Amino acid sequence: MNFILCLSLFLFCIIMMLCGENMSLFKIEKKKELKYNIIAVVVSLAFGFILGFSGIVTDLSPEVFYLYVTLYLLIMLSLMHKNIIKGFFASLMSGLTIFGINGTTTLFFRIIGQEELIEESILWLITYIIFFAILVSFVLIFSRYLKKRIDMNIFNNKSIYAITAISGIMIILSYINYRGDFLDSTGDIMYALFFISVILLFVIIIKNAYKENSLKTERLITEASRKYIQDLEESYTAMRTIKHDYVNIMSSFKLYIENNDMAGLAEYYTGELSEMNKELLGYDRLIGSLQNIKINEIKSVLIYKCSFASHQQIEPTIEVRESIENLGVSTAIVCQILGILMDNAIEAILEAEEKQLGIAVIKNPNSKTFIIKNTWKQQKIAVDKLFELGFSTKSKDRGIGLYTIRNYTEKINNLYLETEIDGIYFTQTLTVKDAQ
Amino acid sequence: MLEIYVCEDNERWRKLLSEHVSDYCAVKNVDAALTFATHDPKSLLSEWSGLNPALFLLDIDLKSEINGIELARLIREKNATGSKVFIIFITTHSEMTLLTFQYKVEALDFLIKDNPDSIKIKIGECIDIALRRSFSEDSSKVLKVTVDDRIIFVELSDIIFIETTHVRHKLRLHTNSRVLEFGGELKEIEAKLDDCFSRCHKSYIINKNKIASINKKEKTVTMTNNTTCLLSRNWKLT
Numbered sequence: 001m002n003f004i005l006c007l008s009l010f011l012f013c014i015i016m017m018l019c020g021e022n023m024s025l026f027k028i029e030k031k032k033e034l035k036y037n038i039i040a041v042v043v044s045l046a047f048g049f050i051l052g053f054s055g056i057v058t059d060l061s062p063e064v065f066y067l068y069v070t071l072y073l074l075i076m077l078s079l080m081h082k083n084i085i086k087g088f089f090a091s092l093m094s095g096l097t098i099f100g101i102n103g104t105t106t107l108f109f110r111i112i113g114q115e116e117l118i119e120e121s122i123l124w125l126i127t128y129i130i131f132f133a134i135l136v137s138f139v140l141i142f143s144r145y146l147k148k149r150i151d152m153n154i155f156n157n158k159s160i161y162a163i164t165a166i167s168g169i170m171i172i173l174s175y176i177n178y179r180g181d182f183l184d185s186t187g188d189i190m191y192a193l194f195f196i197s198v199i200l201l202f203v204i205i206i207k208n209a210y211k212e213n214s215l216k217t218e219r220l221i222t223e224a225s226r227k228y229i230q231d232l233e234e235s236y237t238a239m240r241t242i243k244h245d246y247v248n249i250m251s252s253f254k255l256y257i258e259n260n261d262m263a264g265l266a267e268y269y270t271g272e273l274s275e276m277n278k279e280l281l282g283y284d285r286l287i288g289s290l291q292n293i294k295i296n297e298i299k300s301v302l303i304y305k306c307s308f309a310s311h312q313q314i315e316p317t318i319e320v321r322e323s324i325e326n327l328g329v330s331t332a333i334v335c336q337i338l339g340i341l342m343d344n345a346i347e348a349i350l351e352a353e354e355k356q357l358g359i360a361v362i363k364n365p366n367s368k369t370f371i372i373k374n375t376w377k378q379q380k381i382a383v384d385k386l387f388e389l390g391f392s393t394k395s396k397d398r399g400i401g402l403y404t405i406r407n408y409t410e411k412i413n414n415l416y417l418e419t420e421i422d423g424i425y426f427t428q429t430l431t432v433k434d435a436q
Numbered sequence: 437m438l439e440i441y442v443c444e445d446n447e448r449w450r451k452l453l454s455e456h457v458s459d460y461c462a463v464k465n466v467d468a469a470l471t472f473a474t475h476d477p478k479s480l481l482s483e484w485s486g487l488n489p490a491l492f493l494l495d496i497d498l499k500s501e502i503n504g505i506e507l508a509r510l511i512r513e514k515n516a517t518g519s520k521v522f523i524i525f526i527t528t529h530s531e532m533t534l535l536t537f538q539y540k541v542e543a544l545d546f547l548i549k550d551n552p553d554s555i556k557i558k559i560g561e562c563i564d565i566a567l568r569r570s571f572s573e574d575s576s577k578v579l580k581v582t583v584d585d586r587i588i589f590v591e592l593s594d595i596i597f598i599e600t601t602h603v604r605h606k607l608r609l610h611t612n613s614r615v616l617e618f619g620g621e622l623k624e625i626e627a628k629l630d631d632c633f634s635r636c637h638k639s640y641i642i643n644k645n646k647i648a649s650i651n652k653k654e655k656t657v658t659m660t661n662n663t664t665c666l667l668s669r670n671w672k673l674t
Contacts, residue, residue, distance in 0.1 A: 319536045360535035367584040371535045382661035383615045409617055411602050416583050416617040429539075431583050 010104050010131075014139055015201050101131050163201050166193075231339050232297065235304030242283055249273065282310055292320040293361060295327065301335045302359065305342035312346060314355050322363040328414040328435040334370075337408060337415075340401035341372050341428050348376040348426060367414075370430040383419050438468035438567055439488050443507065444495040444526060445475045449549070453493055453526070453559070460560045467571070468563055476500065477507045481514065489520035489570035491563065493547070496527045505541060520570040524562055542587070579628060581609065581618040588616065592632070596646045596659050598625060600639040612661055634674075637666045644673065 105128045256265035286306050293299040306316045327334055349355050352375040360371040387402045409415045414433035420426075440457050444450040454473045461468050468491070472483045477500055484490060492511060496504040508523050515521050522544045527534065534546060545562050547555050569578075577592040594611040600622055601608055607625065609616045626635055636642050636657065646660045655667045 321536055358535050360539065362536050362539055364585050369539065369586075371539060373535060382612050382663075384610055384661050384663045387615070409601070413603050413606070416606070416619075418583065418588075418616045419614065420616075421613040431586070433584055 010100070010135070011198055011202065014135065014142065015198070015205065097135070101128060101135060105131055163197050163204070166197050231301055231304055232335075235300040238304060238307065239300070283307060286310075286318070289318040290320060292322060293324045295324065295331055297331050297335050298324075298338065301339050302342070305339065305346070306359070309342075309346050309349075309357055312350060314346065314349050314357050316357040316359055319358075319360040319362075324361050324363060324368055326434070327368060328433045329412060333408055333412070333415075334430075334432060337405050337417075337430060338370060338372075340405055341370075341430070344401055345372050345374040345426070345428075349374050351377040352424065353377070354424060364431075367431050367433045370432070371427065372430075373425055373427045375424050376426045378424050381421075383421055386419070437488055438466075438563070438570060439471040439484075439490040440468055440493070440563070441471055441480055441484060441490060442473040442493045443475070443477055443480050443498065443504070444473075444493070445497075445499045446495070447475070449495070449526070450475065452552070453555075456556050456559045457493075457563070460563055464560070466563065466567055468567060477502050477510075480507070481510060484511070484514070486515055486519055489522075489566070491522045491524070491544075491566045493524050493526060493559075496525050496529075505537075508541065508543070520566075522562070522566045522569070524559075539586075577630065579609075579625070581616070581620065581625075583616075583618045588618070590614075590616070592630060592643075593645075595633075595643050596661055597640055597642040597663070597665055598622065599641075599665070610659075610661065610663065634671075636671045637668045640665045647673075 105124065108127065108131070109124075252268060253265065256262075256268065283303075286303050290299050290302055293302070302318075306318065309316050345357055349357055354375045356373075356375045358371070358373040360369075360373075362369040362371070387406050405417060409417045414435070416431040416433075418427075418429040418431075420429070440461075442450060442453050442457065444453060450473055454470055457470045460466075461470065471490075472480065474480050474483070475498070477498060480492075492508070494504040494507055498504055498507070502510070504525055508525075511521060511523070523542075524545050524547060525541070525543050526547045526549065528549045538546060544565065545558060547558055549555070579590045579592055579595065581588050581590065590609065590611065594614075596610045596612065598607055598609045600606075601617070605619055605621060607618060607620050607622065609618065622635070622639070622641060626633070626641055629641065632643055632645050633641050634644050642657060642659065642665055648658045648660050648662070650657045650667070650673065655669065656664050657667055658664050
């Protein structure tokens with residue numbers, strides 16, 4: 001029983017330190033550290049003097065010592081943290097570590113059956129320091145290992161705060177209780193509760209770590225999917241508007257013809273209609289050049305993106321010479337990738353001096369190839385840099401976009417992407433193998 | 437010697453191209469010369485011996501029964517002896533309307549007529565590349581990879597590293613200006629590379645000339661393009 005308790009206390013200390021370290025210490029500005037240190041020392045000293053002179057505490061017993069240290073940590077860490085509440089929890093966690101180690105040491109003596117040695121303060125202190133050193137080194141190694149693999153934000157979690165508070169109260173209560181009889185029933189219940197909360201803490205942290213890891217990639221993919229759906233919706237709306245416009249124009253034509261008003265018709269055609277006509281003809285041209293693509297989703301994404309480009313004064317050239325019918329990869333994924341590539345291309349062209357955009361869809365014996373070639377503002381940069389998460393020359397989306405595509409090509413068999421920089425030209429070549 | 441052939445139906449352009457070629461060969465004193473310039477594809481085919489490495493500048497629209505693309509195909513067919521043949525197409529179309537074409541035809545480059553200044557520079561560059569690929573010792577140092585049916589050549593000295601993906605039989609190759617995914621296994625690629633390359637990890641082959649720094653503690657290596665590759669436990673730089 002004592003052994004389990006001792007272990008769980010130790011585990012508790014580790015978690016507390018990890019939480020504390022992650023929440024506060026790494027966000028401190030180095031310059032301010034000294035200032036806060038001084039404030040904390042002065043305040044805790046003042047507190048000590050008040051306690052001493054008022055006669056509440058007459059000698060410097062271990063309790064007073066812990067009180068000092070805890071108080072010091074509480075003040076310092078709360079001050080250092082940008083968010084005072086978080087800072088308080090962080091320092092509370094560090095404070096609890098000290099109580100935890102204290103309990104561990106006491107229990108250690110109990111386990112080896114040398115309870116009377118607890119009174120030997122020097123021996124007790126040495127054991128205490130040894131335990132503390134083990135703990136610190138363990139946490140340092142552990143947190144370095146963790147940081148490499150998971151997002152340390154998992155310690156910033158409400159349920160962790162709550163359970164910390166509960167187990168903290170338990171540990172303080174049992175600490176007060178230890179002056180009395182350890183084995184009485186309230187003590188047992190408190191220890192049992194404490195034990196359970198430590199296990200809970202551990203479970204929550206592991207679960208969070210697991211969730212956070214898969215969430216990160218999922219979030220990116222959801223974001224890209226959301227954009228893809230938005231693209232589809234907008235392209236659908238655009239098509240509907242065109243249809244609506246056509247009907248309107250036709251009915252006006254009909255009116256003029258019925259009235260046999262050729263002069264009016266000519267005026268309408270050259271005047272009112274010409275602007276609208278330009279846009280409609282543009283669409284016509286786009287739809288015409290893309291008519292060989294028989295996959296509607298892909299066609300509409302390309303139409304929508306190309307018409308968007310036209311609005312930005314970019315005239316895309318499109319080559320689809322053969323009929324494109326089926327792909328070996330889910331249409332949704334290919335659409336999403338094409339959407340991202342087109343967005344990136346348009347964005348890059350806007351920064352470039354010369355504005356050119358070329359799109360080609362090619363049918364090969366066993367695959368289909370999509371080529372998107374655009375001009376860009378020439379930069380001395382390694383292509384790999386563009387694929388890094390969050391990297392972008394300008395906007396955030398581009399960084400996410402290429403990262404998302406890399407996620408797909410990394411895991412999906414039939415997708416091959418080639419990215420090439422050649423002077424003022426930037427070319428993305430996506431090859432989609434046919435299903436076997 | 438590198439033989440250079442020009443086939444262009446417009447006389448003014450034929451003269452201009454021939455001049456550019458002769459000028460470059462004379463000024464740079466390279467082992468190349470203009471061998472034959474014509475408007476007639478057939479006479480070009482009969483003139484070409486196929487014994488030496490050759491560079492062809494072909495107009496796409498030849499106003500003859502065969503166009504430049506078919507001529508290129510005939511040249512490749514005739515080239516049974518396997519001497520080095522480089523083809524450059526000349527066209528009036530803009531860069532962007534040629535994507536399908538560029539993809540399907542294996543050409544060294546495309547010259548676009550709208551910009552005479554850049555043509556002169558590009559001709560020089562192409563002659564240099566052709567010379568280097570035909571005569572220097574580096575000529576064999578090209579890695580041939582395939583993406584489905586398409587063959588891509590990458591110069592070994594450009595390769596920074598090659599890595600595996602999560603998918604079997606799919607690799608990713610990195611150069612400074614290109615990231616390329618293709619089908620293959622590291623093991624078979626490793627056999628095609630030279631001494632500059634090292635299989636430093638089960639998922640990586642790196643170019644030892646492109647290492648920026650090695651982190652022995654973390655067992656990683658940072659390449660010149662700032663990417664990080666893993667090292668296996670017992671790998672040593674030799």
